[in-house]
Each structure stands twice: as C-alpha cells, then as structure tokens.
Amino acid sequence: MKVTIIGAGNMGRGIGTRIAAGGHDVQIVDRDPEEAKALAQELGGSAKGSGPDDPIEGEVVIFAIYYPQQQALDQYADQLEGKVVVDISNPVDVETWDSLATPPGTSSAEEMAARLSASRVVKAFNTTFSGTLVKGDVGGQQLDVFIAGDDEPAKQQVRELAESGGLNVVDAGPLKRAQQLEQAGFLHIKVQEPLGTGYGSALKVVT
Numbered sequence: 001m002k003v004t005i006i007g008a009g010n011m012g013r014g015i016g017t018r019i020a021a022g023g024h025d026v027q028i029v030d031r032d033p034e035e036a037k038a039l040a041q042e043l044g045g046s047a048k049g050s051g052p053d054d055p056i057e058g059e060v061v062i063f064a065i066y067y068p069q070q071q072a073l074d075q076y077a078d079q080l081e082g083k084v085v086v087d088i089s090n091p092v093d094v095e096t097w098d099s100l101a102t103p104p105g106t107s108s109a110e111e112m113a114a115r116l117s118a119s120r121v122v123k124a125f126n127t128t129f130s131g132t133l134v135k136g137d138v139g140g141q142q143l144d145v146f147i148a149g150d151d152e153p154a155k156q157q158v159r160e161l162a163e164s165g166g167l168n169v170v171d172a173g174p175l176k177r178a179q180q181l182e183q184a185g186f187l188h189i190k191v192q193e194p195l196g197t198g199y200g201s202a203l204k205v206v207t
C-alpha cells in the first residue's frame, strides 16, 4: 500500500516505523521538507520525504499532527477525496490538561469526518505511544491498536497496515467510538506520572 503520513514528529516516526516494517511505501509530509526527508531516510527502504506543496501520494493518509487540525484539513481536503484518512489525535485541552478540548458528544475523528465528507475517516493509533511503536512491543507483548470507523473497507485497510507491521488490531466499532478512544488515550496520558512509565506503557485487552 502507499501511505502518506502528515507530520514528521514522534508519531510520524512511530507509525512510519511499523508501516515501513510491513513493507509499504511511506511518504512523510511535513511543513519542513528537510525534517520529512530526514525521517524518510531513517525509515529507509522506499520511504520518501515531501514538503507542504508536494502532492499527497498515499491511498491511506495519516494525520500525525496535533488537534485542532483545521488548517491542515483545509489545506489538503481537495486531495483527500475518496481516500482513507486516519485521525490519531488525543485532543487534550492543553490549557488545563484536565479534559479534552472537544465538546461532549463528539470527537476529533468525527470533526475530521464532518470536514472531510468525501473521505473515509478511521480513528486509530491514539492509544499507542510513539516510542512503543518504534520498538514494536512493550515487555515482549504485542501492541493493541484500537480502530473505529463507519466504512468497513477503510477499516480493513488500516487493519492490514497495522497487522503487517506486527500490531494487534482491536475493532472498537463505528466512528462514534472515537469518543471513548480519545478519553482512553487521555487517561493513558494522565496515568504516566503516577505509574512512572515515561510514555512507555501500552493499553491492551487481555483475553
């Protein structure tokens, strides 16, 4: 698959590592093309780095940037028609770090879907920390990636991407489940200090 990751930061590296490990073509896009190229070089293989004015090449496009993503969504909306678009964000209110910034009854992913009505939005990867994605496991245990979406073929593509990179996928249901996933991601952030795990833990369903 051809995958574009917008954002050459922590999660660009984490998700990019897993997707490259799965043998897919990765395009990293960042407002700083040099950062995108450096990360692409680090990922190796066919990975390439691009700047903000270069065309989006992926059939799956992952937004690895912070909420609110309005400016980037406006910038790329036309190019995203028909594509699978993945929202990974934890929309924490960074003024207080005490709640999410999204109004009750919605989620970052649903806001994205409303803006990108011609795209197929999937929520994924928001409960996995970047360093654990680079490593690929926590304490030898496979990472769970929770996904939610209303378009089953789109979810299947995201599932294939995650599984080919060695991750275990948990289907959380329709896109509105992103509300619970974003709260779970927030909780996982909030327990880092008491646990002392330094963003090295994972949320996993044990069966």
Ligand SMILES: NC(=O)c1ccc[n+]([C@@H]2O[C@H](COP(=O)([O-])OP(=O)(O)OC[C@H]3O[C@@H](n4cnc5c(N)ncnc54)[C@H](OP(=O)(O)O)[C@@H]3O)[C@@H](O)[C@H]2O)c1
Pocket: 006, 007, 008, 009, 010, 011, 012, 029, 030, 031, 032, 035, 052, 063, 064, 065, 066, 067, 071, 072, 088, 089, 090, 091, 125, 126, 127, 128, 129, 130, 131, 199
């Ligand atoms: N870090 C984690 O472990 C983790 C875990 C789960 C979910 N998440 C979510 O993942 C998202 C990214 O987090 P992160 O830690 O990877 O952030 P980050 O390290 O700050 O990386 C974001 C990158 O995207 C770039 N960027 C921002 N807006 C852009 C745009 N419009 N076009 C192109 N590039 C743009 C940033 O450039 P500048 O430096 O110029 O701003 C930066 O290089 C957030 O929504 C976060 O909630 C993070």
